[in-house]
Amino acid sequence: MHKWTLLAGAAACLMSSPVMAQDQGAAPAETASQPAPTVGLSDIVVTATKRATNLQNVPVAVTAMTSETIASKRIGAFSDLTRAAASLTLTESTAAPNNSIILRGIGTYALSIGVEPSVAVIIDDVPVVQQAQAFDNLSDVERIEVLRGPQGTLFGKNASAGAINIVTRDVANHLEGSGSVTGTTDGGYKGEASISDKLDDNGSGFRITGYYNNWRGNVLNITDGKMLNDNESWGIRAKVKYNIGGRLTVHLAGGYSGSHSNGTAGTVRYVDLTTVGAAGRQPGPYYNGQSIASAFTGITPGAANRVVRQDNDSFTDSKQWSLSGKLNYDLGFANLMSITSYQDWKYNFSADVDGTDLAVNNGATAVTNPIGPSKGVNNSGPYHSTSITQEVRLTSKTAGPLSYVLGAFYANSASNRSFTRGPALILANWYGYSGTRSLAAFAGVDYKLPTKTTISAAARVNNERVHGDFINMLPSANTTQTVINANCGIGATGCDGRHTDTVATWKVSVSQELAPRVSTYASVATGYKGYAYDISSGFTPARVNGTDGPVKAEHSTAYEIGLKSRFLDNKVQLNVAGFWTDYNNFQAQSSQYLNGAIQQKLNNVGKLRTKGVEVEAQARPTDWLHFDASAAYTDAKIVSFTAATCYSGQTAAQGCINSVQDRSGADLPNSPKFKFNLGTTIDHHLDADSKATLTLNYQHQSAINFDLLGNPLMWQKAYGIFNAAIGFERGHYKASLFVNNLLNQHYASGMADNFGSYGVHEIVQIVSRDADRYAGIKLSAQF
Template structure:
């Protein structure tokens, strides 16, 4: 869950493209879920805020995070081994280095294995531990320096991540649980009920599903080539082929074969409670091929980049499910099986240019333009009465008639975006700037539903257009001992794309809010107070609001009853104009201090303290007040010693020293009854708590440097 200036994507939503783009060595990731697998051999990380249309092959509407790995070398031989050990069973091992292969080749490699124990005990499933994680992978990069003017890097990385169980915890149970206890189990004594609400910070949950596996696999091939034609011209090519897949069964992934001869997995549960009411498992995959070509030109006061970009992305999300609709005793249980089958092919291409012209000494003009075209062909259907879990159907639930013929949806979107910016140097130490950026995020298709011979396919949702106006200052003062930067920004989004959990069935759909406006101020500093003391930090105020959102849907039925009105289509909506955007915190900031020295024998030491603050936030897009998190402050600390020759480090660290209690996510439980089978619908929700206090030691050794 990554947000920049209040905007981002909360979770894996096949229909919606993330507003924050993630890049590794200039490669735009087709599946952002694969971003942070191997952080051991990263050289630097760059964060760009606001729309980026002309700096990258793939444009982004809110911001970009660029990770750059260490480049292979044809001369230097080095290697390192690292271990990271802490409480909650943390064991992380990393090994990497560079190997010259003659005068023209160099190989850089890194491999890792990370393991940690979950901190949650599932009291409804044999006190099993939830949240265990194991990740294994490697990265290879082969450099070919054919000449002083041409080089190519062939890269491959492979990652396997396994997560067991869930850390989420129900904070309210829907009426289905009450019906199940009273009508099926015959429990009327509250003392015998399992529907007690557990404190989310107790590190316990009550979940009926097995301690199941979520397994994600990532494979990325890449080829980066650079040709320096002469002092003025150069060409850069970035090619990638990416595969990401995720399997979410309820068991160990082996499954079983049902009566129709289909392999079925012991399912997970969307209701997240002490009784298993709603079954599902998910098999998702994203395959992406990208090609970016940049022609770079520089001469005196002028530099330009002319680029072309193409990407082909194929996504699949296959989710068999079964929902309990109601129960009136052990012999009358209404359950509907179904299948959510989402397939989408996305083709996109763009032409872009980014230019910097020095008008005169100390005054630079940056400008650029981009044309983007995105075409999506979708087969997205949610069908009842069919699929691998159809054996669970109630006899009252018919199969969807169009199950073998999901309607095809095909549309394209295009847009011209760009940037204009002026930078003025007041002197050698201080510059001020101001400018405008426009970003674009293509529209798309929602899921077709219905039980008619032809499915009910909603109209496509519109493209999102982001405009950012910003002025700021950057400075290096007092002989570069103080770096201070600040920015004042106003950002507006037209047809802002909102992911909404569906009222019926499973999954999410995307709705356009007419307009979102975000304004705020940011400041950051780095201060070398003395030769031994360094202090750095940042502070930001972000006022992010739904500017125009007259038809915002209400999610939970009990909130609908008090906040929403029913429109002619039968949906409950509200006007959120002027209200705060969900998942945004007005104030955030941190301050860090590092004090360092040596023991006189060359061995260096340091101590570091960190304080991070986040303001309160509402989680649901309808601003349901029951689902929120208060403000919190986290304290982190570390201390370490290093060899005089830099060959080894020992670092002791602790995070969340005060064991602060805070939440990181909230979702609906989907555990309400169907009103056609009695009762007023009432739905629960669940939350996920942030990490408790963790501590440990990191050991690192470097050798064979030459």
């Protein structure tokens, strides 16, 4: 009752500044043809080319969000980035390692720990090891850049589809601090705080940031009355900056964060409780001889379903810490930078595989550790990833026609995973290891001609060694030496592999200034993602040697043209990009039957192609009115995949011949043809110290299918989400009242079909927090 009283009595506000607000103290030097603006939109400085450059001068399709934009759109978690970037979608699972970041229709469709993501995530110049690490709280962030298309020349081979560059707030040159608390009607509360100050008058200082977040969840397990999909997360980050002798600056940073869920689940979206036999449709289905009809008592399948019946609540647990050191030495003509980092990430989970509370093991003893408690089928599998990186960069700082960046990069990462499934059905018990050592040299050069033409070129040479190892610990795989060798049992030969590859990628672009603050560009770039071992269930020596493994490297060639413009006295900005990218040997996971159970196997999809148009616009016609919009048309297709596995339950009439189908010409999963975001902010100054603000945001996407193999039941219709906030600011204090998903539009963030378990189609959906309407209040202060 107290929470509702607080919400009802609050005068609200979510303070918002223009989307194109200026990062404090980061304004670049203006050229004679681009005079500094006095009104309208401010400039954003980005590091998309590893050099601080005005966003409008970079011949790259990049969406940049300042701290003001992040606040106005309430981007507090990584999944919220889809509100600002029209070409970005996310596919989510109950286990973060199975999530996928998708840009222009291209994402990572793989479960193996040996496969790097297609979209790189970089936090303060350090790439994360596993993409799952990115699905964390975004706290005290200064800027987020979403770079679309291959970015491998400067950001590494795991940026074959794009990169997301996150820059946290730097040390302040004076005492400053901030804090906020948020409470929501769906059982959530969050607190954030930061403080920064100088240590001397030479630019040295520190910054400390911390957060705590707790949410009760959105799915009810009616078996035990517990809420699932809950989340508790916390973190702390510290930065120290030392200025030594005026030329050398040392940055030291460390952070620790964790998150925990007491239960995870996907809800039933569709189920067919009849089977097809010789006498036609009959009651069913059955799981290991047990009728599962009673498992749906009290459940109404559909997009709005938020209840399940499970005897294993499941859980997830994630902890990570990192250390980094950055040295910057001013050589006068250039800056020499060294970045060293170490990161350690641990993740564990348990999942109810059968998704019921029935004794489907036919009386087998319920297992309580590590995959229970449950009378059904469960799995679990802890991950552990570590990484050491070292990067050295020489970046020019002169104002002449030539600018450049030269660098070298080293990374050594290791990931291991244990996996257990049982206790009596579709058994699995294995350990896998994946190691990667990368050495790379890269360079980028820009040259400005007197004709206001800029020619840019970048290249990267990458040498990589990958290592994969697998041990099957099931008793059935360790009976005789012959069986051991054939199934990668304990001490088997041929289940430990290494592969080395050297590849060069490049990018060339030409940009032409047509008028002050109006320019066009065209570019050609290549991308690459290296060889990978398919370290997952079903591993045999064939995945190490021969035609089955390692999975071949993925290559891409991207073509792009664009327009970047400011006009109407710098009050309107319009950026347009057209793109066409071809992928060869794209790496993707698909299902197949092995030993009577569905297993996931990594494949090389023959060819993919993604093409489309992206538009981003901002306007500030007056000081009190701000608009921003982005839209994307994306046509992402499988050009050639003639030997794709059939989807679960696919018949010959539906194109399945000898367990194989032709997916050539099909759309890629979770890639909407159309997606757009609209936003507006209205400020009203009440007096010299007070301001009221109204913020409205709407995002819409067209229909999609979540299945690479084309299961028609994993289809989601078009939908739109409307968010609103209204509030009040006075001096150093702010209060905001907001509503997410005001129209209560239900949608899924991921889907799966349990046909392999039940023999009939049961579509399970992942429902995110934003798939339901909720309101909240946020109170904040700063000094």
